[in-house]
Amino acid sequence: MSGAVEVPSWKNIVGHVAAFAIALIFISSGVWKITNPVMWSRFMEEFLLPSAISLPFTFALSVTETFAGVAILVPRFRRWGAILTSLLLIGFMGYIGLHYSQLVGKDCSCFPIVKRSVGPMLFVGDGAMLLASILAGWWAKPASGLRSAAVVLGAVLVFAGISLGAALSHQTGTKAPDSIVVDGKPYSLQRGRIFIFFFDPECSHCNDAAKHMSTYHWKHDVTVIGVPTRVPQFAEGFMSDNKLKGLVSRDLDKLKAVFPFGDPPYGVALENGYEVGPVSHYDDEDNGAEPAATLRKLGYID
Secondary structure (H helix, E strand, O other), X not given: OOOOOOOOHHHHHHHHHHHHHHHHHHHHHHHHHHHOHHHHHHHHHHOOOOHHHHHHHHHHXXXXXXXXXXXXXXXXXXXXXXXXXXXXXXXXXXXXXXXXXXXXXXXXXXXXXEOOEOOHHHHHHHHHHHHHHHHHHHXXXXXXXXXXXXXXXXXXXXXXXXXXXXXHHOOOOXXXXXXXXXXXXXXXXXXXXXXXXXXXXXXXXXXXXXXXXXXXXXXXXXXXXXXXXXXXXXXXXXXXXXXXXXXXXOOHHHHHHHOOOOOOOEEEEEEOOEEEEEEXXXXXXXXXXXXXXXXXXXXXXX
Protein backbone atom coordinates (compact mmCIF):
# COMPACT_ATOMS: atom_id res chain seq x y z
CA MET A 1 0.00 0.00 0.00
CA SER A 2 1.20 3.54 -0.72
CA GLY A 3 3.20 5.68 1.64
CA ALA A 4 2.21 8.86 3.49
CA VAL A 5 1.31 11.09 0.57
CA GLU A 6 -1.54 13.52 0.17
CA VAL A 7 -4.31 11.98 -1.93
CA PRO A 8 -6.96 13.85 -3.92
CA SER A 9 -10.17 14.63 -2.10
CA TRP A 10 -12.20 12.33 -4.36
CA LYS A 11 -10.01 9.42 -3.38
CA ASN A 12 -10.54 10.25 0.29
CA ILE A 13 -14.30 10.25 -0.26
CA VAL A 14 -14.25 6.95 -2.17
CA GLY A 15 -11.97 5.45 0.49
CA HIS A 16 -14.28 6.50 3.31
CA VAL A 17 -17.36 5.16 1.51
CA ALA A 18 -15.64 1.87 0.70
CA ALA A 19 -14.41 1.54 4.30
CA PHE A 20 -17.87 2.23 5.70
CA ALA A 21 -19.48 -0.36 3.40
CA ILE A 22 -16.94 -3.05 4.30
CA ALA A 23 -17.17 -2.17 8.00
CA LEU A 24 -20.96 -2.48 7.93
CA ILE A 25 -20.77 -5.92 6.33
CA PHE A 26 -18.00 -7.30 8.54
CA ILE A 27 -19.21 -5.88 11.86
CA SER A 28 -22.75 -7.13 11.25
CA SER A 29 -21.41 -10.54 10.21
CA GLY A 30 -19.06 -10.80 13.18
CA VAL A 31 -21.60 -9.67 15.76
CA TRP A 32 -24.18 -12.05 14.28
CA LYS A 33 -21.77 -14.94 14.84
CA ILE A 34 -20.80 -13.69 18.32
CA THR A 35 -24.42 -13.62 19.46
CA ASN A 36 -25.26 -17.03 17.90
CA PRO A 37 -22.07 -19.10 18.23
CA VAL A 38 -23.72 -22.52 18.51
CA MET A 39 -25.99 -21.93 15.52
CA TRP A 40 -23.03 -20.75 13.46
CA SER A 41 -20.89 -23.70 14.48
CA ARG A 42 -23.57 -25.94 12.95
CA PHE A 43 -23.54 -23.77 9.83
CA MET A 44 -19.77 -24.24 9.59
CA GLU A 45 -20.24 -28.00 9.73
CA GLU A 46 -22.61 -27.76 6.76
CA PHE A 47 -19.69 -26.16 4.94
CA LEU A 48 -17.59 -29.27 5.61
CA LEU A 49 -15.72 -28.02 8.67
CA PRO A 50 -15.00 -30.87 11.15
CA SER A 51 -17.36 -30.78 14.13
CA ALA A 52 -14.43 -30.95 16.57
CA ILE A 53 -13.23 -27.49 15.52
CA SER A 54 -16.43 -25.83 14.33
CA LEU A 55 -17.16 -23.97 17.58
CA PRO A 56 -13.57 -22.72 18.21
CA PHE A 57 -13.35 -21.71 14.55
CA THR A 58 -16.65 -19.83 14.79
CA PHE A 59 -15.40 -17.99 17.87
CA ALA A 60 -12.11 -17.01 16.20
CA LEU A 61 -13.83 -15.98 12.97
CA SER A 62 -16.45 -13.87 14.75
CA VAL A 63 -13.76 -11.98 16.70
CA THR A 64 -11.61 -11.46 13.60
CA GLU A 65 -14.51 -10.24 11.46
CA THR A 66 -15.76 -7.82 14.11
CA PHE A 67 -12.31 -6.43 14.87
CA ALA A 68 -11.48 -6.13 11.15
CA GLY A 69 -14.73 -4.24 10.56
CA VAL A 70 -14.05 -1.82 13.42
CA ALA A 71 -10.44 -1.36 12.31
CA ILE A 72 -11.28 -0.48 8.71
CA LEU A 73 -13.88 2.00 9.95
CA VAL A 74 -11.38 3.94 12.11
CA PRO A 75 -9.04 6.00 9.85
CA ARG A 76 -5.86 5.42 11.84
CA PHE A 77 -6.47 1.65 11.94
CA ARG A 78 -7.82 1.45 8.39
CA ARG A 79 -4.84 -0.16 6.69
CA TRP A 80 -4.70 -2.91 9.29
CA GLY A 81 -8.42 -3.46 8.89
CA ALA A 82 -8.10 -3.52 5.10
CA ILE A 83 -5.41 -6.18 5.31
CA LEU A 84 -7.53 -8.33 7.62
CA THR A 85 -10.74 -8.02 5.59
CA SER A 86 -8.84 -8.72 2.36
CA LEU A 87 -7.23 -11.84 3.82
CA LEU A 88 -10.59 -13.07 5.11
CA LEU A 89 -12.21 -12.57 1.71
CA ILE A 90 -9.35 -14.25 -0.16
CA GLY A 91 -9.35 -17.17 2.27
CA PHE A 92 -13.12 -17.59 1.98
CA MET A 93 -13.10 -17.51 -1.82
CA GLY A 94 -10.22 -19.97 -1.88
CA TYR A 95 -12.03 -22.38 0.44
CA ILE A 96 -15.26 -22.20 -1.57
CA GLY A 97 -13.32 -22.69 -4.80
CA LEU A 98 -11.58 -25.75 -3.37
CA HIS A 99 -14.89 -27.34 -2.32
CA TYR A 100 -17.08 -25.82 -5.03
CA SER A 101 -18.54 -29.07 -6.39
CA GLN A 102 -19.67 -30.10 -2.89
CA LEU A 103 -21.03 -26.70 -1.84
CA VAL A 104 -22.62 -25.30 -5.00
CA GLY A 105 -26.20 -24.20 -4.37
CA LYS A 106 -25.85 -24.06 -0.58
CA ASP A 107 -27.21 -21.01 1.22
CA CYS A 108 -24.29 -18.76 2.06
CA SER A 109 -25.88 -15.78 3.78
CA CYS A 110 -22.94 -15.37 6.15
CA PHE A 111 -23.38 -11.60 5.95
CA PRO A 112 -26.86 -10.76 7.37
CA ILE A 113 -27.44 -7.94 4.92
CA VAL A 114 -26.29 -9.92 1.87
CA LYS A 115 -28.48 -12.89 0.86
CA ARG A 116 -26.78 -15.31 -1.52
CA SER A 117 -25.89 -18.93 -2.27
CA VAL A 118 -22.75 -20.67 -3.48
CA GLY A 119 -22.41 -20.09 -7.20
CA PRO A 120 -20.55 -17.92 -9.71
CA MET A 121 -22.09 -14.69 -8.43
CA LEU A 122 -20.65 -15.34 -4.97
CA PHE A 123 -17.17 -14.79 -6.39
CA VAL A 124 -18.33 -11.64 -8.17
CA GLY A 125 -19.74 -10.22 -4.94
CA ASP A 126 -16.72 -11.14 -2.85
CA GLY A 127 -14.42 -9.82 -5.57
CA ALA A 128 -16.22 -6.46 -5.39
CA MET A 129 -15.85 -6.43 -1.60
CA LEU A 130 -12.17 -7.30 -1.95
CA LEU A 131 -11.66 -4.40 -4.36
CA ALA A 132 -13.44 -2.01 -1.98
CA SER A 133 -11.32 -3.23 0.91
CA ILE A 134 -8.08 -2.76 -1.04
CA LEU A 135 -9.05 0.74 -2.17
CA ALA A 136 -10.02 1.74 1.37
CA GLY A 137 -6.62 0.67 2.67
CA TRP A 138 -4.57 1.91 -0.29
CA TRP A 139 -5.87 5.45 0.00
CA ALA A 140 -5.73 5.56 3.79
CA LYS A 141 -3.05 7.18 5.90
CA PRO A 142 -0.34 4.95 7.43
CA ALA A 143 -1.74 2.97 10.34
CA SER A 144 -0.88 3.94 13.90
CA GLY A 145 -2.05 3.38 17.48
CA LEU A 146 -1.15 -0.27 18.05
CA ARG A 147 -1.99 -0.07 21.76
CA SER A 148 -5.42 1.41 21.08
CA ALA A 149 -6.10 -1.27 18.47
CA ALA A 150 -5.15 -3.92 21.02
CA VAL A 151 -7.68 -2.44 23.45
CA VAL A 152 -10.39 -2.67 20.78
CA LEU A 153 -9.43 -6.29 20.08
CA GLY A 154 -9.54 -7.05 23.81
CA ALA A 155 -13.02 -5.56 24.09
CA VAL A 156 -14.24 -7.70 21.17
CA LEU A 157 -12.71 -10.80 22.77
CA VAL A 158 -14.44 -10.09 26.09
CA PHE A 159 -17.79 -9.53 24.35
CA ALA A 160 -17.40 -12.75 22.34
CA GLY A 161 -16.30 -14.71 25.41
CA ILE A 162 -19.29 -13.59 27.46
CA SER A 163 -21.67 -14.44 24.61
CA LEU A 164 -20.12 -17.88 24.14
CA GLY A 165 -20.31 -18.58 27.86
CA ALA A 166 -23.96 -17.58 27.94
CA ALA A 167 -24.74 -19.80 24.95
CA LEU A 168 -23.02 -22.82 26.49
CA SER A 169 -24.66 -22.24 29.87
CA HIS A 170 -28.07 -22.76 28.28
CA GLN A 171 -27.10 -26.32 27.45
CA THR A 172 -28.11 -27.62 30.85
CA GLY A 173 -30.86 -30.10 30.02
CA THR A 174 -30.62 -33.88 30.24
CA LYS A 175 -27.61 -35.17 28.34
CA ALA A 176 -28.45 -37.52 25.50
CA PRO A 177 -26.45 -40.69 24.82
CA ASP A 178 -23.31 -39.95 22.86
CA SER A 179 -24.60 -41.89 19.88
CA ILE A 180 -27.28 -44.28 18.69
CA VAL A 181 -27.35 -46.76 15.82
CA VAL A 182 -28.90 -45.49 12.58
CA ASP A 183 -28.83 -47.68 9.47
CA GLY A 184 -26.41 -50.02 11.19
CA LYS A 185 -23.88 -47.29 11.98
CA PRO A 186 -23.22 -45.10 15.06
CA TYR A 187 -24.91 -41.71 14.76
CA SER A 188 -23.77 -38.88 17.04
CA LEU A 189 -26.37 -37.02 19.06
CA GLN A 190 -23.83 -34.46 20.28
CA ARG A 191 -23.90 -32.05 17.35
CA GLY A 192 -26.71 -30.00 15.88
CA ARG A 193 -30.45 -29.98 16.49
CA ILE A 194 -32.29 -33.29 16.53
CA PHE A 195 -35.95 -34.14 17.10
CA ILE A 196 -36.42 -37.72 18.33
CA PHE A 197 -39.94 -38.98 17.68
CA PHE A 198 -41.06 -42.14 19.53
CA PHE A 199 -43.97 -43.91 17.85
CA ASP A 200 -45.87 -47.16 17.59
CA PRO A 201 -46.31 -47.99 13.89
CA GLU A 202 -49.74 -49.53 14.61
CA CYS A 203 -51.00 -46.60 16.71
CA SER A 204 -53.54 -44.39 14.93
CA HIS A 205 -52.66 -41.43 17.17
CA CYS A 206 -48.98 -41.81 16.19
CA ASN A 207 -49.92 -42.01 12.52
CA ASP A 208 -51.99 -38.84 12.76
CA ALA A 209 -49.17 -37.04 14.56
CA ALA A 210 -46.62 -38.10 11.95
CA LYS A 211 -48.89 -37.01 9.07
CA HIS A 212 -49.33 -33.57 10.62
CA MET A 213 -45.61 -33.20 11.33
CA SER A 214 -44.81 -34.10 7.73
CA THR A 215 -46.56 -30.86 6.70
CA TYR A 216 -44.42 -28.66 8.96
CA HIS A 217 -41.70 -26.42 7.57
CA TRP A 218 -38.79 -27.83 9.57
CA LYS A 219 -35.73 -25.62 9.97
CA HIS A 220 -32.98 -26.71 7.60
CA ASP A 221 -30.61 -27.68 10.43
CA VAL A 222 -33.08 -29.97 12.25
CA THR A 223 -32.80 -33.74 11.82
CA VAL A 224 -35.83 -35.90 12.62
CA ILE A 225 -35.12 -39.40 13.97
CA GLY A 226 -38.01 -41.81 14.35
CA VAL A 227 -37.77 -44.51 17.03
CA PRO A 228 -40.39 -47.32 17.04
CA THR A 229 -41.57 -48.53 20.45
CA ARG A 230 -42.76 -51.87 19.05
CA VAL A 231 -42.89 -53.84 15.77
CA PRO A 232 -39.67 -52.14 14.61
CA GLN A 233 -39.84 -53.94 11.26
CA PHE A 234 -42.63 -51.53 10.28
CA ALA A 235 -40.70 -48.37 11.24
CA GLU A 236 -39.47 -47.38 7.76
CA GLY A 237 -42.90 -48.03 6.27
CA PHE A 238 -44.48 -45.85 8.97
CA MET A 239 -42.16 -42.93 8.14
CA SER A 240 -42.62 -43.38 4.40
CA ASP A 241 -46.40 -43.82 4.45
CA ASN A 242 -46.82 -40.69 6.57
CA LYS A 243 -44.31 -38.76 4.45
CA LEU A 244 -42.31 -37.82 7.55
CA LYS A 245 -38.79 -37.26 6.30
CA GLY A 246 -36.12 -38.42 8.67
CA LEU A 247 -33.89 -41.23 9.87
CA VAL A 248 -34.88 -44.35 11.81
CA SER A 249 -33.18 -45.82 14.89
CA ARG A 250 -34.12 -48.93 16.85
CA ASP A 251 -32.15 -47.94 19.96
CA LEU A 252 -35.35 -47.59 22.00
CA ASP A 253 -33.99 -49.00 25.27
CA LYS A 254 -30.92 -46.80 25.20
CA LEU A 255 -32.95 -43.65 24.59
CA LYS A 256 -35.85 -44.48 26.90
CA ALA A 257 -33.44 -45.07 29.79
CA VAL A 258 -32.42 -41.40 29.48
CA PHE A 259 -35.77 -39.95 28.34
CA PRO A 260 -38.50 -42.01 30.07
CA PHE A 261 -42.10 -41.66 28.88
CA GLY A 262 -45.40 -43.52 28.88
CA ASP A 263 -47.30 -44.35 25.72
CA PRO A 264 -46.30 -42.84 22.38
CA PRO A 265 -46.41 -40.55 20.54
CA TYR A 266 -43.67 -38.70 22.38
CA GLY A 267 -40.77 -36.54 21.31
CA VAL A 268 -37.56 -35.01 22.60
CA ALA A 269 -35.81 -31.95 21.14
CA LEU A 270 -32.02 -32.04 21.41
CA GLU A 271 -29.41 -29.39 20.77
CA ASN A 272 -25.74 -30.32 20.75
CA GLY A 273 -26.36 -33.38 22.86
CA TYR A 274 -28.70 -31.87 25.47
CA GLU A 275 -32.46 -31.90 25.82
CA VAL A 276 -33.96 -28.46 25.25
CA GLY A 277 -37.51 -29.62 25.77
CA PRO A 278 -39.87 -32.60 25.73
CA VAL A 279 -42.60 -32.67 23.09
CA SER A 280 -45.27 -34.67 24.82
CA HIS A 281 -48.61 -33.39 23.48
CA TYR A 282 -50.07 -34.38 20.11
CA ASP A 283 -53.55 -32.92 19.79
CA ASP A 284 -55.93 -32.92 16.88
CA GLU A 285 -54.20 -30.30 14.77
CA ASP A 286 -55.72 -26.87 14.59
CA ASN A 287 -53.85 -23.63 14.17
CA GLY A 288 -51.40 -23.31 17.04
CA ALA A 289 -52.17 -26.81 18.45
CA GLU A 290 -49.57 -29.27 19.65
CA PRO A 291 -46.94 -30.32 18.81
CA ALA A 292 -46.65 -27.37 16.42
CA ALA A 293 -46.79 -24.78 19.19
CA THR A 294 -43.96 -26.38 21.18
CA LEU A 295 -41.78 -27.07 18.15
CA ARG A 296 -42.27 -23.50 16.93
CA LYS A 297 -41.42 -22.10 20.36
CA LEU A 298 -38.23 -24.18 20.41
CA GLY A 299 -37.34 -22.88 16.94
CA TYR A 300 -37.49 -26.27 15.24
CA ILE A 301 -40.18 -25.31 12.71
CA ASP A 302 -41.18 -22.08 11.00
